[in-house]
Amino acid sequence: MSDAELTVTVTGPVATVVIRNSARRNAMTPGMWRQLPVLLDGLEADRAVRALVLTGADGTFCAGADLGDLDELLEAGDGSIAVAAEERLAAFAKPTVAAIEGACVGGGCQLAVACDLRLATADARFGVPPARLGLVYPAPTTRRLAGLVGPSAAKHLLFTSELVDADRALRIGLVDEVLPADALAARVDAVTTAVAERxxxxxxxxxxxxxxxxxxxxxxxxxxxxxxxxxxxxxxxxxxxxxxxxxxxxxxxxx
CATH class of the missing domain: 1.10.287 (Helix Hairpins)
Structure with missing residues (x-):
């Protein structure tokens, strides 16, 4: 039985969505992509929720998307379930914060960029790998990435598929803050508490x-x-x- 799922906890005014797929370093499965918009609809309708945190289980944010059904992926193009989930996250009416540890690659980076703020640990690594796979990165995703880090940095990430460390991610604007691993949770709590009080x-x-x-x-x-x-x-x-x-x-x- 697969343990791949998204779990939700709500503490006061802050909802936390956790990406869990221990067998695949928290890669997003088709079921998880479909699950995310449903969860977001419910949390957006909950007036007690004032901020949302997206994070990964066990020290890894998300190592990408499950590419098991390549034919379905190629047929869908920009109409894929991954793009639909990303667009729903980007349109979420309340502030969203990605709390990033470890790998934040491919579909994981796609989700992080769709959040309003990104806080990362010093060991976080970021990558956008479609050029390794011969895929065209979805147009909405490409534009969102370029809008965040600028055309040159976006081209570097997309052209090379290289992983970049947290310090470089901070310099190009891919993340907002880099913190020691043991300080991330407290900083995320401080930011979301401040947002909820405003x-x-x-x-x-x-x-x-x-x-x-x-x-x-x-x-x-x-x-x-x-x-x-x-x-x-x-x-x-x-x-x-x-x-x-x-x-x-x-x-x-x-x-």
């Missing part, structure tokens, strides 16, 4: 705008939410009163 109106609007998903009408709607919600008045009052703010805005229910 105005969710600010955080949600910022993610939409930065990701290019808010047109002029939507931006005007966000400013209307600021006026109607009282979030800004509460924030200023908290600063002036030297007390923690009591932000209460939550996203309107879908539909």
């Amino acid at each position: 105005s969710q109106l600010t955080v949600t609007a910022a993610k939409e705008i930065i990701d290019g998903r808010a047109d002029d009408a939507r931006i005007a709607w966000w400013h209307g939410q600021v006026r109607a919600s009282g979030e800004a008045r509460e924030g200023v009052a908290a600063v002036n009163g030297r007390r923690p703010p009591r932000f209460t805005w939550t996203p309107p229910a879908a539909g």
